[in-house]
Amino acid sequence: MVDQPVCACDLMLFGASGDLAQRKLFPALYQLDRAGLLASDSRVLAIARRDTDTAALRKALLARLEEQIPEPEFDATVAQGFVSRVEYLELDFTDTDGFLVLNDWRHPGNQLIVYMATPPSMYGVIARNLRAGGCCTERTRVVVEKPIGHDLESSKVINDELAEVYRESQLFRIDHYLGKETVQNLIALRFANNLFASQWDQNHISHVEITVAESMGIEGRWGYFDQAGQIRDMIQNHLLQLLCLIAMDPPSDLSADSIRDEKVKVLKALKRITPDMMAEYVVRGQYTSGTSEGKPVPGYLDEEGANKASETETFVALKAEIDNWRWSGVPFYIRTGKRLPEKMSQIIIHFKPAPHYIFDPDQKHLANNKLIIRLQPDEGMALKILTKDQGLDKGMRLRQGPLELTFSETFDTDRIPDAYERLLWEIMRGNQYLFVRRDEVEHAWRWVDQIIRNWHDSGEPPKRYAAGTWGPVASIAMITRDGRSWYEDV
Numbered sequence: 001m002v003d004q005p006v007c008a009c010d011l012m013l014f015g016a017s018g019d020l021a022q023r024k025l026f027p028a029l030y031q032l033d034r035a036g037l038l039a040s041d042s043r044v045l046a047i048a049r050r051d052t053d054t055a056a057l058r059k060a061l062l063a064r065l066e067e068q069i070p071e072p073e074f075d076a077t078v079a080q081g082f083v084s085r086v087e088y089l090e091l092d093f094t095d096t097d098g099f100l101v102l103n104d105w106r107h108p109g110n111q112l113i114v115y116m117a118t119p120p121s122m123y124g125v126i127a128r129n130l131r132a133g134g135c136c137t138e139r140t141r142v143v144v145e146k147p148i149g150h151d152l153e154s155s156k157v158i159n160d161e162l163a164e165v166y167r168e169s170q171l172f173r174i175d176h177y178l179g180k181e182t183v184q185n186l187i188a189l190r191f192a193n194n195l196f197a198s199q200w201d202q203n204h205i206s207h208v209e210i211t212v213a214e215s216m217g218i219e220g221r222w223g224y225f226d227q228a229g230q231i232r233d234m235i236q237n238h239l240l241q242l243l244c245l246i247a248m249d250p251p252s253d254l255s256a257d258s259i260r261d262e263k264v265k266v267l268k269a270l271k272r273i274t275p276d277m278m279a280e281y282v283v284r285g286q287y288t289s290g291t292s293e294g295k296p297v298p299g300y301l302d303e304e305g306a307n308k309a310s311e312t313e314t315f316v317a318l319k320a321e322i323d324n325w326r327w328s329g330v331p332f333y334i335r336t337g338k339r340l341p342e343k344m345s346q347i348i349i350h351f352k353p354a355p356h357y358i359f360d361p362d363q364k365h366l367a368n369n370k371l372i373i374r375l376q377p378d379e380g381m382a383l384k385i386l387t388k389d390q391g392l393d394k395g396m397r398l399r400q401g402p403l404e405l406t407f408s409e410t411f412d413t414d415r416i417p418d419a420y421e422r423l424l425w426e427i428m429r430g431n432q433y434l435f436v437r438r439d440e441v442e443h444a445w446r447w448v449d450q451i452i453r454n455w456h457d458s459g460e461p462p463k464r465y466a467a468g469t470w471g472p473v474a475s476i477a478m479i480t481r482d483g484r485s486w487y488e489d490v
């Protein structure tokens with residue numbers, strides 16, 4: 001079935017001058033327009049503090065799109081049409097009276113979408129001011145970005161503020177990893193293929209690895225990042241969402257709540273990491289100077305705007321355990337960091353060996369099948385299986401090779417949509433299944449908070465690693481102690 005535009009939408013984009021709006025949201029909206037998925041009378045109200053007007057905004061937006069969109073995807077006519085949907089409103093979000101004009105802009109027949117691309121401290125303020133300005137209907141959809149708060153307590157305050165004005169069914173909490181095609185594919189892989197469904201537990205899987213590596217550093221975001229650190233920026237949301245999609249039980253259908261109910265069960269079953277477990281289960285790192293993509297780069301403490309005494313982590317590796325029937329005894333090794341050797345996200349499912357081994361004992365190390373799920377780049381998957389090595393002189397020698405599926409080659413896809421295209425599209429359609437429910441956010445914080453508390457109580461600084469390496473050696477020691485190693489494609 002080919003997707004069709006949904007009903008006309010009025011999108012109020014708060015924080016339109018910010019990095020997220022400029023770098024992700026406007027290009028994603030352009031792509032939806034190019035794909036014919038914006039109804040002809042859909043409109044965008046770009047709202048920000050700066051002193052500009054609609055004509056200047058349109059001109060700047062057009063120039064930026066031309067720069068950002070890869071050449072074969074840039075269509076000047078579509079871009080012109082897209083920017084003419086956008087109007088500008090200068091507004092300080094704390095100015096309650098200023099919100100009165102918003103109701104006049106709205107077309108009552110259009111679906112109202114309020115996108116808060118702002119610091120989370122503004123979510124409650126905007127919601128209350130919209131209500132005070134009479135711009136708050138039962139049908140409004142409200143989009144908020146991660147991280148929701150800094151810990152469980154602050155996330156509850158923000159969620160309570162939103163709940164004062166909107167029902168949970170109106171809230172679309174973004175975790176952009178859920179918008180990635182390859183992340184959604186985890187649901188298809190697991191629940192459309194009975195082959196895997198029957199193997200997906202502690203009887204057949206020995207351990208799971210999840211790596212989300214970035215080669216970039218802090219890129220001018222020091223002020224935000226230093227308050228968050230890698231555990232709040234990446235583990236609390238993206239990495240725990242990936243873990244949930246791998247570990248959850250089959251949902252009864254594809255509805256938002258069926259999927260989210262199963263994810264919550266996983267988060268609730270995550271084993272607490274107590275202070276005495278920290279040395280064995282968690283590694284925290286911070287990069288020093290080194291190289292990235294062949295060029296020398298500064299350490300975290302020498303980045304622009306840095307506080308030289310910061311002990312914020314830019315790398316985390318940890319061993320998560322899930323206390324339930326399916327995953328008893330199966331560790332999930334997770335690592336994520338900035339300034340690692342490459343940008344790469346992958347999940348490796350390590351299957352247990354056959355119960356009785358009859359081949360050359362020297363080859364026993366080959367005996368575990370692995371499923372390698374490449375989330376980005378080179379999106380696809382490979383199942384490492386064993387076959388007989390060919391040739392008269394080989395006897396029953398084994399060799400390992402991949403059953404390979406590279407999405408771009410096999411399915412001849414011309415482009416993979418950016419996560420924000422998918423998420424904006426689902427918001428317009430009113431589908432919440434790729435968005436995070438309040439209890440998911442809170443259970444994820446509960447688990448992450450205890451680790452942060454343990455770090456704080458121990459006073460131990462992060463371990464250093466040179467930019468361009470795979471993090472502190474302690475992360476290798478963590479997995480080696482269990483007789484395993486981080487997967488390397490050789």
Ligand SMILES: NC(=O)C1=CN([C@@H]2O[C@H](COP(=O)(O)OP(=O)(O)OC[C@H]3O[C@@H](n4cnc5c(N)ncnc54)[C@H](OP(=O)(O)O)[C@@H]3O)[C@@H](O)[C@H]2O)C=CC1
Nearest residue numbers: 015016017018019020049092093117118119120145146147
């Ligand atoms: N950037 C990214 O890649 C990602 C961002 N996020 C989240 O998205 C949200 C936005 O992030 P980002 O775009 O980077 O942040 P920025 O700081 O770049 O942008 C924030 C925007 O909010 C506006 N703003 C803040 N306070 C007010 C106010 N009182 N009145 C009017 N405008 C105000 C800013 O306007 P002004 O320019 O005038 O200050 C700016 O337009 C955050 O919650 C962030 O955590 C999540 C994932 C990735």
Ligand SMILES: O=C1O[C@H](COP(=O)(O)O)[C@@H](O)[C@H](O)[C@H]1O
Nearest residue numbers: 176177214233234238345376419
């Ligand atoms: O949410 C965030 O994600 C990005 C990484 O996202 P990706 O889609 O490029 O993998 C990360 O760089 C950023 O620090 C974090 O806030």
